[in-house]
Amino acid sequence: MSAGGGGRGGRRRLRGEEWTRAVLSLVEQVPPGRVLTYGDVAELLASGAARSVGRTMALHGSEVAWWRVVRADGTLHDALVERAAREHEREGTPRRAGGAVDLARARWDAEGWDAEGRDGPPA
DSSP states (O other), rough: OTTTTTTSOOOOOOOOHHEEEEEEEHHHHTTOOBEEEEEHHHHHHTSSSSHHHHHHHHHHGGGTGGGGGOOSSSOOGGGGGGHHHHHHHTTTBBOOOTSOOOHHHHHHHOTTGGGGGGTOOOO
16 A cells, blocks of 8 residues: 555654645545545554544544545444445446445555645655
8 A cells, every 4th residue: 555655654643634635635536436445544654553543534524535544444433424325336336245345346446645735845
């Protein structure tokens, strides 16, 4: 998964507004019909953890295609399932029986994602 964002070596941890901008910028780049997990986002940004991504998405996700970020098992919070299912259907996102996203088919490889789109990479 570490395409584009690089590993943790020597990178500073993003915080506050910088973290929020980085998360939202990355999520904006996920193509229709594809998804990342909260952990994928944290790994690509090489800063923070899946829970931090979840918190950011809970507070600011309405600004982006929030349904393109899912739990590690391909599901979303119960309160979001119906709305997300409509978006996944509209975008042709591969899903498993029961409605969870099929991560094996839908996970975005993030190849070529624009780290610069988040106001430059951390120093």
